[in-house]
Amino acid sequence: MSLPPDLIGELETQVGPEHVIVEPEQLRVYDCDGLTGWRATPSAVVLPASTGEVQGVLRACSRASVPWVARGAGTGLSGGALPVAEGIVIALTRMDAILEVDLGSQRVVVQPGVTNLDVTRAVEADGFFYAPDPSSQQVCTIGGNVAENSGGAHCLKNGFTVNHVTGLTLVLPDGEAVELGGRSLDADGPDLLGVVVGSEGTLGIVTEITLRVLRTPEAVTTMLAAFHSLDAAGSACSRVISSGITPAAIEMMDRLTIEAAEQAFRPGYPEGAGSVLLVELDGVTAQVEHDARAVEALCRELGAFDVRVAQDAEERRLLWLGRKGAFPAMGRISPDYYVQDGVVPRTRLPEVLRRIEELSAERGLRVGNVFHAGDGNLHPLVLYDAAAGETERAKDLADAILEACLDAGGSLTGEHGIGVDKVCAMPGMFSERDLEVFTRLRAVFDPAGLANPGKVLPTPRLCGEVPGPFRLHPLERMGVAERF
């Protein structure tokens, strides 16, 4: 609560007094995002309604040297929207207009507070959809999706947010608005748009976003294959991909998450399954029919004891029910859980899953695995009981799982972002020099360091002076490239 005295007044002038929150009880609504273990109460929250108002707010913050954190729906899972106590939160929820539907260009122009699903709703009657589908898509906002480069189950075939954003209005931390891209692709010059998407709110605030929408596919087939072991399902997933088929989605669940989902939602998955693989194929009918036969044959060859194919939309909904409800279902079998987001090369899935099993047994905590198998993006759920003092042990186990992902040549995060959650793990994936270059890039956009400070890049204050255990670049581990 140490804002310069004139700032509140200036913010009120910019956005109207009713859109500046300073009451402590109301501020607490904003004290965390989906990563609830981290909390900080901001000094104020402002809710601008236009690009001009965002510019005014950022100019005021810039003059007063007050840090800020932009926020959408607050569903992020890495603490990317965690406030800074000595700064303000800029909530973009009032900027929720769909500005233009341009089906002739297959583009939709939106403000950042529009929810992900509302983009599809705006075009589905005309036979189009917006492809990235994070599981929070009913509530999460496009602004947040842009900040995190959000993925989702169906990104395997169609790509991530960055592949679907063609234009942005970006307000820089000094208040200047910059237009990047447009309705056509391949703008001249360095791909600034490509680096802003996924920058976790550290380079500015996007206030207008042009999105690509796709034509709804002619055919969709969803199938569920049940295996006795996680290993077999992992191998089947690898084989499907390497056989040249690109499904719209391949999701995997292990025994623990299947059991939790059955208790919570009764999706009726095959009894005795040690794991299930959920495969969705879409595209032109003849291709989908061919691929569906091939996937089923591959799954059976690799040990699937039951393969079910959804015959209609209702059956498809049931097959997805267990997967989509897997996180909340975990709440029924464990008081607390911690979600990781590590990525491994697809061919390394079986061995990394075995390693997670070993780690879970060693540390005496259960781990549920439900994840985007097709692109190797794990979501291990570490189950623990904070009241029983298991929090530290859970965090240690989660860190060990991330190390296993990096050891396999993977990444710290596939779609949740670094945020504050994994910031101290960054030196495990990037060298000091890599991080220094990231810092240079950040300073080009935000020389004063006011945009979402403390996120993405480790600082001595957050992580201590001693850098984390640096791992070799995947290529160096393979011995094909020299340390440099």
Next chain:
Amino acid sequence: MLRPASLQEASDALAAASTSGRTLRIGETLLTDRLNRVLQHEAGDLTCTVEAGIRLSELRAVLAPHGQRLSLDPPGDPTVGACLAASLSGPLRHRFGGPRDLVLGVTLVLGDGTVANAGGTVVKNVAGYDLGKLVCGSRGTLALIARVSLRLHPVQSAAATLVVETGDAAGVAHALLRSQLQPSALDVLHPGRVLVLFEGVEPAVDAQLAAARALVGGAAGDEDAWAESRERQGAALGRLRFAPRDLRNTLSTLREAIVRPAVGVAYVPNRVGGVPPAGVRRLERGLKAAFDPAGALA
């Protein structure tokens, strides 16, 4: 002329140029032809990592026996690094994206000699800033692109081309884009022709070709049509952008062009001027100063 054969040599060359105030131009006074190895190809993961001086034809020869390809088909036979630096693509841009959509990670040598990695070798990854995308279109002004990890695609078992001779290319293109067909490529060879490529298993390719003919007419064509498209694109001096809905108007102002309707790009014979907006120029200047403070890269 400098021809580094390792990251170390590339870094030394740029560090020395920065110190001595010399300016190097990638492709002219700083060549990447000795940085041309395939460092890794994990067929099961559909990814590979290469040194950026490798030519597309060399990479194609490595991938083809595994039934895989890099879905980039620009005119000529540029290096992977050039594809990124100049944001080069060909007809497959329609379905598979440009270099920025296919790059998973990079190792860069900045103008001051600093070697930096960004991204990774896995297909999904949001850790750190995506410098691999940033250098796409940077024309070698920020850094030497030394290594690139790439997403690959399986080569499909069948392919067919539809050639539509038409006085209304915009109408044909829009009808195809509005349909549920999923072509791999869709080019307008303006004036007068639309090319469509379908790939997949044979029955699906046949079905798509038949459905497309029922929709817009035309006759089966072959690889020669695409070779012509690439050749004309290669001879074009300018790249013009337009909102895809303005295709008809755009075509009406052009005498000849190779046009990718869904991308909103037309390759035209004459140079196209245009200065980026002031804010973009400011950011580009800032990046130049941060990555190449001594101006070692032209």
